[in-house]
Every structure is written in C-alpha cells, then in structure tokens.
Amino acid sequence: MSGRLGRVVVALVAPLLAIAFAVVVTSIILAFTGHPPFEVFSTMIEYGTRPRTVTLTVNSAITYYLSALAVAIGFKMNLFNIGVDGQYRLAAMLAAAVGGAVSLPAPLHVALIVLVAMAVGAFWAGIAGLLRTSRGVSEVISTIMLNFIATGIVAYLLAPDRLAEPIAGSNNIGTAPIPESGRIPGLSLIPGSSNEVYGFIILAAFVGAAYWFTLSRTRFGFDLRATGANQAAAVASGVNVKKMVVTTMLLSGAVAGLVGMPQLLGASYTYSLDFPAGLGFTGIAIALLGRNSPIGIAFAALLWGFLENSAQILDLEGIPKEIVQIMQGVIVLSVVIAYELVRRWQVRRVASNVGKQLGTADESSPATTGASA
C-alpha cells in the first residue's frame, strides 16, 4: 500500500466495518421481533432513494453537518463542547427575533441574521471557555448546564409579551416572521423532486472548507491540533493554552450558532415552539463517525439524514421506525471501537514498516532506551 492510498483505505475500513456490524445487529433485532430484515432494508432503500426523500436527506444533512463541525472543532483540541444544542437554540431564537424586527436589503438582512446567530453561539460557548480557563470548570459540565439555562432563557423569551407572537391558524407561537429579504431561497438540486434543497448548503460547504483550511494550513490550526495531540509539547512550543481554549470555544460556538440557520432561513422563517431541538447531540455522534474530517463528516451527516428520512416509511409498513435509532446507536458505539482498533493496528504497522525499511526491525540497540520509562 502506498502511503496516501493506504491512509484512505484505513480511513474507510473502520466506518464500513461499524456500519456492517450495525446492520447485522439490527437484522438480528428485526428477525427477533418478527420482521424480515431484508425486506425492511429494501423498503428503506427504495423509499430513501426517491427524489423527494433524497432532498429531505440532504436538508437534514446540512444541519447535521454544521452541528458536527461545531463539535469537531472542540474535539480537535480535546475540548468536549456538549453545549452545541443550547448554543444553536439560543442563537437561532435571538437571530430570528432580530431578523423579524428589522427590514434591510436582502444580502444585508441575511448577513445580519447569520452574524447575530454566530455571535450568540460564540458568546454562549465562550462562557464555558472562560469558566474553564479562569476556574478550571470542566467544559463538559458547564456546557451541559448551559444547555439547561439556554432552554430556560428560550422558554422565557418565547412568550407573547416578549419576543413571540401567535402564529396564524395554529396554537403555536413564534418570533415575528422574517420578511422575504431575510430568507435564503432553496435550490432545485435534485432532479425530479418537488421540494428544494436549502440554499444554506453553499454556506455549509464554505464552513467545511474553512474548517479544513484553518486546521491544516494556518498557524492557529497547527497550534490547535498540537494542543489536542500533546498539550505539554504545545506549551513548550509556545502555545498559550488558555487563550487557545477560549478561542476554540468561541469558534465552536460560532459554528454552533449556524446550526439552526438552514431551517430558519430556508423553511420556517420563525423560531417557534416546534423548532427542531437536539441537533447538537446528533452532531456529537456524527463528528465521531466522520472522525472530525470535513469530508468524513459530510458522509456521516448524509448517512444519518438518510437513515432518519428513509425510516419514515417504516411506520406505514407496521415496523417501528425506532429500529433506526438502535442502528444509529450501534453505529456510533462500534465506530468508536473500530477506530481505536484500526489506530492501534496502524501505529504498530508503521513502526514495524519503519523498522523493516531501515533493516533494524528489532531495535535492540541499548542506545534507544532513553525513550522509555
């Protein structure tokens, strides 16, 4: 295996193994509950490949993609931003309120909404960053707590006397609808489909590219990755870890702020009581599955979207669609294990390859003992 090809193969083996394993486990459960697995899967695939479902899948994936990127930024530095969920909900609601309250020319209006969302997300995540650097509070704990606080704030503000108003023809309430100038039109990307892909897909792709560029081509990205890989060495190399923690949380939060945008600017135009929740947690699973790589996350997000949308048919066939959630859970668990196994195998393989190529496969020179102990 040549270096680059080898790496691609290795990168694919683990997720494919995990998915195969998840299919097996799900099949066993299906068979056990009296549903023929093969038929279930073929029904899902048939329904899932219809143009309409494909569009829905892509739309879900756009949102998941942003959420997973937000999580991945933290992961790269061993920071666990569990608070993407609260960050995007708070950000979406405030951005929706601002968007509904002003009228501006189209590009400025959209830009304002997006910027407000990013600022709110960054602010909310930044609290956790500051707590960690100033008081040593684990970001895991603080972001979980901030999720609850965000829920409370959203519930408080989303009331008729405050930021919400009744939505005509329903019992629902939401922020004032964003006028035409603040919306992003959809794109007819999927031929033969009556519905459209969120126009936000372009921005999402841009965020993915920026993520890749920042991490692999900038000094800042190098500092971030170095801190995640070996904090002591990063400190010795001149990285200010406290500053990195805060900056990384701000960036993660800013991207988290975008998570609600495809829905808000492309479909609902208002933050109402039924605005989708829980996307932040999906993002954690997808970042794990996609291994924090912008391409890997895109595939993982599409897979997730596919499973979720193609499962809609199952209820009609009398099969509980929760089977898909079981499958998703198994994928995540087995992918974590598979990655670790593949990683260890690879480290061993590289070490022995280097030994072989240098003709000293069994380094028995006592001169190398300094690396131990």
Add this chain to the structure above:
Amino acid sequence: MRAVETAQQAPKAVELRNITKRFPGVVANKDINLAVSRGSVHAIVGENGAGKSTLMKTLYGMHRPDEGEIFVDGQKVVMHSPSDAIEHGIGMVHQHFKLADNFTVLENIILGSEPHRGPALDFAAARERIVRIAADYGLEVDPDALVEDLGVGDRQRVEILKVLYRGARTLILDEPTAVLVPQEVDELFEALGGLKAEGLAILFISHKLDEVLSVADEITVIRRGTTVATVDPKEVTAQQLAELMVGSELPSPETRESTVTETPVLALEGVGLTHDGRALLSDIGFTIHAGEVLGIAGVEGNGQAELVETIMGMRQPTAGTIRLGDSEITSWSTRARREAGIGYIPEDRIRHGLLLEAPLWENRILGHQTLPPSAKGLLLDVKAAKADTERIVAEYDVRTPGIDVLAGALSGGNQQKLIVGREMSSKPRLLIAAHPTRGVDVGAQAGIWDLLRDARANGLAVLLISADLDELIGLSDTLHVILRGRLVAQVDPATVTPEQLGSAMTGAGQRGGTAA
C-alpha cells in the same frame, strides 16, 4: 542484622532473572537480574530513563516481560495484573499518591478490599486490623483523619499501610523521598527499619545517592535498561555510584580553545521559584555569553527541569529577573522567547518535544510555528516546511523512510536527532540543551557534540544540562553545580574530575566551591 543473616539462607523474597521488556522500536529493559532478600532494603538507582519504572511495572504486574522469569519466595510466578502481584504479596507505593482526599484514612486503606458482614461494611474489623498493623510496624496515623488534612509524610504512611493491609510482604517504593522534606525522610527511613525488622523486603527506587547509601542494605545500579552492578553500600562511595549510573566509557566530548566573548546573551539574577510553599529554585544567578557553554551539574530532581522551564517561560519565576541580550524577558511568553531566538532541546522529548502521532514534517513546525520557513504570515508554509524537514533528515542523519512517517515510529535516537536539527535550524542565539545526547547512540552523540562546538564557535550561547559528567566537563566553558534548587558551587571544567564533580553534586564537601 540477625534478620538479614537468616534471610540469606532462605529463598529470596523476589528474584528477577534475565528480564527483557521491549516496546515498539525500543528495548526498555534488557537482561535485568535482581535478587531481593527478606528483611532488607534493596535500592535500585539509575538516571531518569534508565529503565527503573519499566522494571517496577514488570514486577508489579502492570505489563508482562517479553523474556525472563520472576520468582517470589523461590516459586516461579507469572503476573498478569497488579492484583496478581498483590496476591503474591508484592505491593507498590507510587511516587504520586493515589488517595481519595475526601475519604478518611480508614476508608482509603480499605478502599478496593473492603471487609464486610453481609452487605454492610465491617468498619470495626477493618479498624482493628489497621490499628494492629500500624502498631506492629510503627506506622502511626489516626484512622479517622481526613486525608486532605494530612501532610505529605502522613499520606505516604497511609499508602504504605494500604499496601500492608492487603498482605504485602514485598514493598516497592517508587522515589518515595521525592516529595518529602528532610525530617519526613528521616521518619520514613525509621519506618523502613521497622518493616525490615518484621521481615519485609523493600525495593527502594531513587536517584538520590546520599539517601540510598544511608538506607539500603544492597544497591543495584541500572544503566541504559540493564543491571550493571549490585554493590554493598558500605563499600562504595557516592562518586563511584554516580559513575556506575552514568558510565564512563563514552567518547570524549572535549572542546578546544575558548570562544567565550564579552557579549552577554542570557543573564539570570536572583531567580526563585516557589510552588505550594516549596522552594524549587532559590537565588539562581548566572550569565551566559555568546560563544559560551554553561553547564549545570546536579543529581536529577534538584531543580534542573524547573530552571529550564523558567527560562523557557513555561513557569513564571516568583523572584528575580531574566534578560536575553538587551531585553528583560522575565514576563515574556514562551512563544515570544522562542521568536527572540531561544532554541530548546527538552529533557523529555516524548512529553515536551514531539507530536508522536503527527508526521515528521509537522514535528519540524512544532515550536517554530511563527518562524520561517514554517510560516508565511498567519499561514503555514507546508511546502517549505517539508523541504526543510528533508534537509534536516539528510544533514542530521535521521534514519527514516520518509518525512511523512509518524514521529512515534522512529527510535529515540532518531527522534532526538530530528529535535536537535529542528532547534538548530532557526539559528538560535541561545540554545537550552537538556540532556541533548540522552538515548542517542555513540556515533550520533559525537555528531551532536561536534554540532554544539561548531555553533559555539559561531557565537551561540548554550545552557547545557546533563547527567553525563564527561559530557558536562568536556563541553562546558563554565560549570555550576545545582543542589536542592540552588547553585552551590562553580567549578573549573578544565581541572575538575568527574569524581570531584560527583561529590559536589551530592553536597558532600566542597560546599563553598572551588575557584573557577
């Protein structure tokens, strides 16, 4: 004494025969032979990285040796985990205590092997047993005190009790005095006397030679992963031990004519560092000029690492000033210091010098993120960094199939050559070299020495920390001795012998220092 004599006929408490342990690319232990008698304190000495910890982990069942056999009381045993070791009566007291602060002494001791009566914990039985053990061995401590209220010495006693409570007959003490103040050390040694009298075998790991000489009945020296000698402390001096630890078969690192100039590069004045009330560095002052190598000799753990980290800006001094050239850099960040021209070869390359799971060319960037050729403005210049890595690999003879190989796949010596090449390639004004040739084979060692000499001739100032006395004496223009965080003596490298230096390092004699 009587206990020792009878023990000599009995089977050894623990015996290791030809133990070899390899890690990928590295042999950590090779042909280790060791026999510990009942009723004795057996010390194991060796410098950092000599393989002491690997050996202890083998003995405590934390990993299995690749070759060799372990005998406990004459019986061959195979241990798969620490619980196997405990079953064979081997207990370990770690250097860093593993106690739950918010539990009482009693709770900490029984944690993990709680006696119970039915579903309920039997505290009364536990208390009785602990009090009895404490009285038997003279390890007094209040079972109901909260661990967070205890001092370091008491905590260590709790750790020892914890091991004894599990029925240990052989105790491994890993650097037990590292965290203790002198009075506590005396108390510990007294307690060890009690344990010895009760017929326990004690393995005492340390690199503090004076302590080892005062407490041990036998001393085994480990160097470069293998046992080189077992000696009787009554028949050996600290200098002889130091020589055994460091070895003196190395090629001579002598420098020729002096290149020292009048231009000060690094100047420390009254630098002190206090952490948790312990003074790690006190009143350190010296000046390194362009073209000068200033060596710091000292037994490890006497403040060398803290001194280096203070100069690098990884720790903030609590007193004094540091100047680099004309600028006072006392409060500068590590990055600013590196940008101002300080190169750094860290003592622990794995921990401080490398990203093991990153390719070599990314490791070339590490520490030089903001300097050419790695950076162009705020961006990385990947192409230039790769090209420069190729150059380092060629010039410094780093044995690797390519620059995309992960750093962790290289042997220690090649990792070190990469680091040396990296630090030299940004043309530093000052190089901090902590054990620059540790773990490097003899050929590469000579290469690194040549390099330091050439750079010195070109006006580089070098701060050299080393455990290799020949290296220190041969390369240094000025040589200071550090002991307990103070520079206690300055010796003239042109006239000093390793023996004299060794005794200055242990604080024996020469305290006032000889004329430079």
